[in-house]
Every structure is written in structure tokens, then in C-alpha cells.
Amino acid sequence: MKKPKTQPETAKSSGTAxxxxxxxLDFDLDIDSLPVPPPRESAExxxxxxxxxxxxxxxxxxxxxxxxxxxxxxxxxxxxxxxxVEGMPRYGEDQDYMDTVTYEYITHGMEYTxxxxxxxxxxxxxxxFDTLGESFVLFCAVxxxxxxxRADSADSQPEDVVFRDLSHDAILRRTVRAIVPLVFMFGVYxxxxxxxxxxxxxxxxxxxxxxxxxxxxxxxxxxxxxxxSERVFKIVTTCALSFYCLGKSYTxxxxxxxxxxxxxxxxxxxxxxxxxxxPLNVAVGMVVACTVYGIYRMFDKRSF
Amino acid sequence: MGNLLYNxxxxxxxxxxxxxxxxxxxxxxxxxxxxxxxxMDSGVYLxxxxxxxxxxxxxxxxxxxxxxxxHYVNPVPASxxxxxxxxxxxxxxxxxSLAVRxxxxxxxxxxxxxYAAARTRREHR
Amino acid sequence: xxxxxxxxxxxxxVFLFSAVICSxxxxxxxxxxxxxxxxxxxxxxxxxxxxxxxxxxxxxYNMGHFDAPWSNQLRAGVLEGVAAxxxxxxxxxxxxxxxRYVNADIEHKKQSAYCTLLNLIGAALMALxxxxxxxxxxxxxxxxxxxxxxxxxxxRAGRTALAATRYMVIxxxxxxxxxxxxxxxxxxxxxxxxxxxxxGVAKLDATGExxxxxxxxxxxxxxxxxxxxxxxxxxxWMPDTYGTATPxxxxxxxxIVSKGYIFLLVKIMYRVAGVNTEAMTEARHILYVFGILxxxxxxVWAMRSAYLNRMIAFSSAAQxxxxxxxxxxxxxxxxxxxxxxxxxxxxxxxxxxxxxxxLAESSGDSQYFADLQGxxxxxxxxxxxxxxxxxxxxxxxxxxxxxxxxxxxxxSVQHGxxxxxxxxxxxxxxxxxxxxxxxxxxxxxYTPSVRPAEKNESQVVIDKKSDPGLAVxxxxxxxxxxxxxxxxxxLSSLITTGLSMFA
Numbered sequence: 001m002k003k004p005k006t007q008p009e010t011a012k013s014s015g016t017a018x019x020x021x022x023x024x025l026d027f028d029l030d031i032d033s034l035p036v037p038p039p040r041e042s043a044e045x046x047x048x049x050x051x052x053x054x055x056x057x058x059x060x061x062x063x064x065x066x067x068x069x070x071x072x073x074x075x076x077x078x079x080x081x082x083x084x085v086e087g088m089p090r091y092g093e094d095q096d097y098m099d100t101v102t103y104e105y106i107t108h109g110m111e112y113t114x115x116x117x118x119x120x121x122x123x124x125x126x127x128x129f130d131t132l133g134e135s136f137v138l139f140c141a142v143x144x145x146x147x148x149x150r151a152d153s154a155d156s157q158p159e160d161v162v163f164r165d166l167s168h169d170a171i172l173r174r175t176v177r178a179i180v181p182l183v184f185m186f187g188v189y190x191x192x193x194x195x196x197x198x199x200x201x202x203x204x205x206x207x208x209x210x211x212x213x214x215x216x217x218x219x220x221x222x223x224x225x226x227x228x229s230e231r232v233f234k235i236v237t238t239c240a241l242s243f244y245c246l247g248k249s250y251t252x253x254x255x256x257x258x259x260x261x262x263x264x265x266x267x268x269x270x271x272x273x274x275x276x277x278x279p280l281n282v283a284v285g286m287v288v289a290c291t292v293y294g295i296y297r298m299f300d301k302r303s304f
Numbered sequence: 305m306g307n308l309l310y311n312x313x314x315x316x317x318x319x320x321x322x323x324x325x326x327x328x329x330x331x332x333x334x335x336x337x338x339x340x341x342x343x344m345d346s347g348v349y350l351x352x353x354x355x356x357x358x359x360x361x362x363x364x365x366x367x368x369x370x371x372x373x374x375h376y377v378n379p380v381p382a383s384x385x386x387x388x389x390x391x392x393x394x395x396x397x398x399x400x401s402l403a404v405r406x407x408x409x410x411x412x413x414x415x416x417x418x419y420a421a422a423r424t425r426r427e428h429r
Numbered sequence: 430x431x432x433x434x435x436x437x438x439x440x441x442x443v444f445l446f447s448a449v450i451c452s453x454x455x456x457x458x459x460x461x462x463x464x465x466x467x468x469x470x471x472x473x474x475x476x477x478x479x480x481x482x483x484x485x486x487x488x489x490y491n492m493g494h495f496d497a498p499w500s501n502q503l504r505a506g507v508l509e510g511v512a513a514x515x516x517x518x519x520x521x522x523x524x525x526x527x528x529r530y531v532n533a534d535i536e537h538k539k540q541s542a543y544c545t546l547l548n549l550i551g552a553a554l555m556a557l558x559x560x561x562x563x564x565x566x567x568x569x570x571x572x573x574x575x576x577x578x579x580x581x582x583x584x585r586a587g588r589t590a591l592a593a594t595r596y597m598v599i600x601x602x603x604x605x606x607x608x609x610x611x612x613x614x615x616x617x618x619x620x621x622x623x624x625x626x627x628x629g630v631a632k633l634d635a636t637g638e639x640x641x642x643x644x645x646x647x648x649x650x651x652x653x654x655x656x657x658x659x660x661x662x663x664x665x666w667m668p669d670t671y672g673t674a675t676p677x678x679x680x681x682x683x684x685i686v687s688k689g690y691i692f693l694l695v696k697i698m699y700r701v702a703g704v705n706t707e708a709m710t711e712a713r714h715i716l717y718v719f720g721i722l723x724x725x726x727x728x729v730w731a732m733r734s735a736y737l738n739r740m741i742a743f744s745s746a747a748q749x750x751x752x753x754x755x756x757x758x759x760x761x762x763x764x765x766x767x768x769x770x771x772x773x774x775x776x777x778x779x780x781x782x783x784x785x786x787x788l789a790e791s792s793g794d795s796q797y798f799a800d801l802q803g804x805x806x807x808x809x810x811x812x813x814x815x816x817x818x819x820x821x822x823x824x825x826x827x828x829x830x831x832x833x834x835x836x837x838x839x840x841s842v843q844h845g846x847x848x849x850x851x852x853x854x855x856x857x858x859x860x861x862x863x864x865x866x867x868x869x870x871x872x873x874x875y876t877p878s879v880r881p882a883e884k885n886e887s888q889v890v891i892d893k894k895s896d897p898g899l900a901v902x903x904x905x906x907x908x909x910x911x912x913x914x915x916x917x918x919x920l921s922s923l924i925t926t927g928l929s930m931f932a
Contacts, residue, residue: 091357139448145401
């Protein structure tokens with residue numbers, strides 16, 4: 001893959017081994033006789049998608065070698081995984097290990113966390129640190145997408161692909177107008193009942209975000225921008241994540257130090273129960289909705 | 305064959321995982337690689353979900369104050385799947401936006417062609 | 430409970446919180462805030478290190494109102510303290526040192542986002558250093574992957590998008606394997622906390638139950654983390670990535686991000702899978718082989734590189750190989766050597782990237798060796814810093830690289846004649862190659878630039894732009910390298926103590 005370079009280092013490496021080593025070491029001798037590389041846009045190799053080791057092999061070889069290696073890897077992986085399954089505990093049966101952690105979660109989960117939905121209790125109380133990390137993964141992703149796709153001065157090149165603009169399609173508008181209220185209502189329901197029934201912040205937020213995306217697709221960014229503008233996006237994300245971070249930090253701090261938390265659990269089954277789970281679900285839901293919508297807008301129009 | 309016939313669901317999940325792995329390795333199109341990645345993740349989540357299932361038990365939402373452990377499936381894998389799904393959604397979003405940028409720059413999503421283009425452009429900084 | 434025991438948690442929380450805050454601050458404020466957060470975390474980590482060292486005990490920290498097997502947990506011992514202190518020091522110095530380049534390379538509007546991503550990397554590193562829960566490890570691993578991809582591609586130049594894509598594809602392959610391994614661990618032991626999985630694995634290893642799944646699980650976890658850390662043959666993203674990113678990003682990625690993965694791997698070896706279970710021993714032997722290959726081939730490729738960052742990047746691949754050789758050798762001596770190398774290399778590589786960027790800047794923004802000739806005369810401080818780091822990489826006594834090689838030699842002696850011979854031979858060859866390419870570069874930057882075709886007078890153009898941030902960082906890194914080289918015993922005894930309370 002490598003043509004002889006205009007670079008002094010690599011240019012010298014041609015020739016017999018001994019003389020090239022000598023030349024390589026005496027770099028300061030014949031600097032004038034060497035072609036001077038252009039300052040920046042110089043002849044550089046491909047950057048290593050084929051490694052230099054393979055560069056000596058004829059052009060078609062790396063492709064073949066790669067395919068063969070990949071095939072072997074895949075076959076070995078599949079076979080090992082099937083063997084693994086063969087040795088795993090049987091599907092659908094009670095496992096011994098469930099006597100400890102799982103037993104505790106089911107029998108005391110509702111009492112200790114106040115959440116009827118045991119999974120909600122696990123992700124927002126028992127394993128809340130994971131979930132805190134998870135919402136920061138989302139935050140990290142939206143930051144990266146904004147960094148990558150945000151239209152700015154550096155993007156002077158016009159987009160060469162124009163997708164059909166659907167925002168004046170009558171059928172789409174009618175349908176969206178009919179179902180978006182229901183979507184929002186369902187999303188809020190899922191969000192607020194996360195501790196009582198299947199659902200919670202992430203799923204509810206995703207539903208609301210999908211509703212926003214629908215509005216944006218049918219009516220254009222101006223209309224949906226009235227609901228979630230960039231300012232709203234920033235305020236909601238920052239406030240909700242800060243609240244999440246500080247609220248959970250309070251729980252962690254009091255829990256680890258054996259202090260009494262001022263947040264009570266209430267009566268399991270009531271809508272206002274389960275301590276911090278409900279407000280945290282709301283916070284997460286708002287972050288997720290804004291994130292989903294923000295990412296969609298970035299892909300669609302490169303701005304809010 | 306020990307438990308393979310009983311564990312067919314887990315076997316299917318892990319075969320799905322290897323299908324994703326192969327897609328990731330063999331396809332040159334970035335979007336297909338991305339789809340492979342998603343299949344891989346789905347395989348893991350299916351595997352987790354089937355690991356937590358127990359015959360004849362209900363979803364872990366307490367009904368009528370019944371908190372005896374023999375009536376509910378294992379809730380831990382469900383919570384792990386929840387966390388994992390969000391992670392893979394985030395990763396997908398970032399990878400898609402990378403794909404958009406690459407397409408803008410090189411007008412193709414085929415990684416071989418992108419490398420070739422990058423080579424001819426001789427850009428390294 | 431003493432208040433100081435909250436510090437591990439505070440380290441994570443401070444970074445997470447300041448990531449959120451930075452996203453709405455103006456760039457300058459975000460910069461100041463981030464440096465403040467990094468300094469605070471450095472102080473926290475140093476306190477944790479001092480506390481665990483003086484009490485001689487580790488402590489656990491429950492994340493919530495529930496006790497051990499039910500909830501997430503942090504755990505801090507001497508080794509965690511060493512890692513956290515090292516990581517936060519390197520993060521702080523790399524950030525300060527590369528700040529001017531960040532301002533130049535990245536659009537003004539996106540600099541707050543850069544600070545956000547640096548904070549997230551910090552949070553992930555702290556979480557990986559302290560976590561006692563495998564799944565928390567996975568989540569923060571992903572934060573680290575995404576945010577390090579972010580700091581790579583935030584620079585809109587050349588092939589950053591391509592480099593970031595390649596980095597992401599390899600990393601996601603690793604994460605996928607690691608996630609599957611974590612799930613399998615849960616499937617056979619029923620726990621996610623490290624000690625409890627460890628107990629379960631020890632039991633399974635003794636009874637021989639689930640032998641195949643256990644082996645596969647350990648293999649998946651080791652492979653996933655080794656791929657993410659960039660062990661040969663998965664190092665191919667390094668040259669592109671380090672060549673195109675802004676110097677701070679290169680420094681952070683090479684200095685600490687890949688080290689974070691390795692630290693988690695060591696932790697898993699000690700606390701989850703057991704260093705000496707049969708499967709883990711085999712896995713470590715495989716890592717050893719790839720480590721040896723990585724050392725040799727990385728050095729060879731580094732010699733063949735045409736420009737500076739590419740050489741440093743391939744040298745990184747070789748140095749990662751060292752760490753895995755130490756892990757493969759095993760035993761307290763082997764792991765001590767590996768962890769010493771982890772810190773020493775983490776301190777040296779960022780200095781190379783930062784001072785190398787400065788040298789390139791004073792040579793007309795060119796990284797090519799021909800243009801770098803005489804760069805040390807144009808900028809004496811950067812030249813001196815680069816030389817210190819390069820000599821340390823070679824392993825000159827009184828610098829951090831020397832004790833590393835010594836410890837590797839000591840560790841290899843305990844393993845029979847073959848391993849000993851292979852390791853010592855590799856050490857010798859790699860030292861020779863390192864010396865060839867690093868000293869050659871050092872000589873080149875000190876050779877006066879004589880190119881009459883370009884310059885009529887051979888006067889040295891001295892680069893007078895002041896860069897106090899880089900000066901602070903270079904002095905900090907150089908001091909750390911020299912003190913590690915002069916007093917290696919202090920760090921090695923810390924690591925040995927830490928390893929003994931690790932298991």
C-alpha cells in the first residue's frame with residue numbers, strides 16, 4: 001500500500017538493510033539532498049487501516065487475510081457461546097442464587113423503597129448509582145451529538161442531500177393533530193406511574209420525546225420549537241440533571257453515613273409515595289424527552 | 305447435550321449476538337456495522353431477560369400486597385436491561401451522527417472507500 | 430463514620446455535577462470551573478490515599494440506605510487511592526497544559542462542551558477506580574467511551590471523524606464483549622458486587638461446576654477490556670486518533686483513558702475472577718503473549734513513523750504491551766510492575782504529547798521530523814521537557830522509566846527460564862528500539878536547523894509566545910517523572926500494600 005515516500009525517514013529505509021540503518025541513524029548528513037516535504041499536506045500513508053506489517057503483502061492479501069481471520073473469530077465465538085449456553089443453568093427454573101439478592105428485593109423491596117413496581121425500586125433505590133450513570137450516558141450522548149452536528153460557521157458546505165420536506169403533508173398533519181395529545185397523555189401517565197406500574201422516567205420520557213418529534217415532523221421546527229426551544233432544552237436538562245445529581249447524592253450521603261433521610265416512603269400504591277422515585281422519574285423523563293427531541297432536531301435541521 | 309435444548313431461548317439470544325458480531329466484522333458499510341452493533345446489544349438483552357424468567361411467575365409488580373418471592377420472576381435482569389438499553393440508544397445516536405459527518409466529508413458510507421479517499425486527500429492533521 | 434470516607438463518592442459527584450454546570454457556562458467560566466473541579470478531586474483523592482495508607486485498611490461505602498449485597502457500593506483502599514490520585518493529577522495537568530491548543534483548535538462556542546466532556550471523563554475514571562460493582566463499571570465504561578470519542582472529534586480538522594469512528598467501532602466491540610461477560614457472571618453467580626461474584630467464582634472453581642461458562646466469561650471480560658485498552662492487535666486506532674486530536678485529548682486518551690480500562694481489569698482479576706483460578710491463569714498467559722508482540726511490533730512501527738505524533742502513538746501501543754506483560758507474569762511482583770508502569774507511562778506520555786505539540790508549533794505547525802530539526806533551539810523549555818520524557822521512555826536511570834524496567838526484570842525472574850528469557854530479551858530489544866527512536870528524535874530536535882535552501886541566514890528563530898499553562902504542566906509532569914525515578918520505592922511500596930488489601 002505504501003508508495004515510496006517523500007519523507008526523509010522512510011525514503012532512507014529503502015536500499016539494503018545495512019546501508020539503510022546507517023542512513024537512518026545519520027539523519028543529519030544528507031539533509032540537503034533530500035526532497036523537502038511540503039509543510040502540512042505531505043505524503044502520509046493511510047494512517048494504518050492496514051498495518052505497516054501487512055504493507056509488504058500484495059494489495060489483495062490483507063483483505064483476504066482479514067476476511068479469513070474474521071471468519072475464524074466468528075466461528076469460534078459462536079461455537080463457544082453455544083457451548084456456554086449448554087453449561088448454563090436451565091431456563092425458566094428457580095436458581096439457587098435467587099435466595100439472597102432477588103429474595104430480598106421482592107420480599108422487602110416494597111416495604112423499604114415504597115415502590116410497588118419492584119424494578120423501579122431497584123433501579124432508583126437499590127442500584128441508583130447505575131441509573132445515575134445511565135442518565136449521564138444520555139447527557140454525554142446529547143453533548144456529543146450537539147458537538148458533531150450543530151450547524152456553525154465551520155459548516156459552510158451545503159447539504160447535498162435534501163430529504164422531502166413532509167411538514168406540509170395534509171395527511172401527516174391531520175394524523176399528528178389527532179394522536180399527539182394522546183401520545184403526550186400516555187407519556188405523562190407512564191412517567192407518573194413509574195413506581196406503580198410498568199414504566200418510569202426513561203420510557204415515559206421516550207414517549208413524550210416521540211410526540212415532540214411527531215409535531216416537529218408534521219408542523220416544522222417553528223411549532224415544536226415553541227414547546228422546546230434551545231433555551232428550554234438547556235434549562236430543563238440542566239435543572240433536571242442537577243436535581244437528579246443532588247437528590248441522589250443526598251440519599252447516598254445519608255445512607256452511607258447512617259443518617260436519617262427526610263424523604264419518607266408514604267403508603268405503597270399511592271401516587272405520592274415511594275420517596276424520591278416519583279420526582280426522580282419526572283426529572284429523568286424531562287431529560288429523556290428533551291434529549292430525544294434534541295437529537296432528532298440535530299439530525300433533521302442541524303439546529304433547534 | 306446437557307442443557308442446550310432447555311436453554312433454547314438463551315441459545316437463540318447468543319446466536320443473535322454472534323450474528324451482530326459478524327455483521328460488525330464483515331460489513332464495510334458504516335450503517336450496517338451500526339446495525340450489527342445494535343443486534344449484538346439486543347442479543348445480550350434478550351439473554352438477560354431470558355435468564356430472569358421463571359415458568360409460571362408474574363412480572364415483578366406487587367399485586368394485592370403479595371410479597372412472597374415464589375410468585376414473581378427475577379427483577380434484577382430487567383433492571384439491568386433497562387440500564388443497558390439507554391446506553392445502547394446513546395451509543396447509536398453518537399455513531400449515527402458520526403456517520404452523518406463522514407458522509408458529508410467523503411460522500412460515501414463504505415469504510416473502504418472512505419479510507420481510500422482519506423489516503424488520496426493525504427490529511428493527517 | 431469519619432467524614433473522609435465520603436471523599437470517593439464526592440470525587441465522582443463533583444465531576445458529574447460540574448459536567449452539568451459546564452454545559453451552560455460560558456467557555457471561560459467553564460474552563461475555570463473545570464480546573465477547580467479537577468483540583469478539588471485531586472485533593473479528595475490525595476486525602477483518600479493518605480487516609481487508607483495511614484489506617485492501613487480499606488473501607489466500603491454503600492450507595493444508599495441498603496447494605497452490602499443489595500445496593501451499589503464503592504470501595505477504597507491504597508491502590509484505589511493511588512489510581513485516583515494519579516488519574517486526577519494527569520487529567521489536571523493535561524488540561525492545563527493543552528489549554529492554549531484547545532482554544533486554538535476548537536470553536537469558541539464548543540469549548541464549554543469540551544469542558545463538559547472532560548468532566549465526564551473524570552467522573553468515569555473516578556467511578557472506575559472506586560467502584561465495587563461490575564455493572565456500575567460497565568455504565569461508567571460507556572460514559573468514558575462516549576466522552577473520549579467526544580473529545581476526539583470536537584476538533585473539526587482532517588480526519589478526526591474517521592479516527593473517531595474507528596475508535597468507536599473498536600471500543601464498542603470491546604464493550605459488547607464486556608457486557609456479555611458481566612451478564613454471564615450474573616447468570617452463574619447471581620451477584621453483581623465484586624466480592625460476592627468473587628466468592629461465587631471461587632466456589633465454582635473449587636467444585637468444577639459451570640466450568641465452561643466460567644472460562645468463557647473470564648475470556649470475554651479480559652478480551653473486552655484488552656480491546657478497549659488498545660492491546661496489540663487492537664491498537665490500530667491509536668495513530669490516527671492521537672495524530673489528529675487536540676493535544677489535551679491525545680494526552681488524556683493515552684495517559685488515563687486506556688489506563689482506566691486496565692485498572693478495572695486488574696480489579697476484576699483480583700476481586701472477581703481470582704488471579705489464580707485456572708481460567709484466569711490461561712487468560713493471563715494469552716495477554717502476556719499479545720503484550721510481548723505489542724511491545725516489539727509497536728516499537729518497530731514507531732521507528733518507521735514519519736511524523737512525531739504517530740511515533741508517540743505507536744510507542745503507546747508498545748507501552749500498553751508492557752502493562753499486559755506485567756499482568757501476564759502475575760504474582761505481586763508482576764502486578765506491581767504493571768501498575769507502576771501504568772502510573773509512570775501515564776505521567777510520561779502526556780508530557781510527550783504536550784511538549785511535542787509545542788515543538789511542532791514552533792516548527793511551522795509541522796510534525797515531520799525533518800521540520801522538527803532544531804525545534805529545541807526555537808523553544809528551549811519544550812525541548813527540555815520533551816527530552817526528559819523521551820529519556821524516561823527509554824529507561825535512563827533517575828527517571829520514571831528506569832524502575833519500570835527493573836521491576837519487570839525482577840518479576841520475570843520468578844517464572845522459570847523460558848518466560849524469564851523471553852521477557853528479558855523483549856525488555857532488551859524494546860529498550861534498544863526505544864533508545865533508537867526516542868534518542869534519535871531528541872538529537873534531531875537539538876541539531877541546529879541547516880537548510881540553506883529555505884532560510885538564507887541560519888539564525889535561530891526563537892519562539893517567544895508564552896504559555897504559562899504548558900509551563901506549569903511540564904514542570905509538574907517532569908517533577909513527577911524525576912521523583913518517581915529517584916524514589917521508586919515510595920510508589921512501589923504503596924502499590925504492594927494496595928495489592929495486599931485488594932484481594
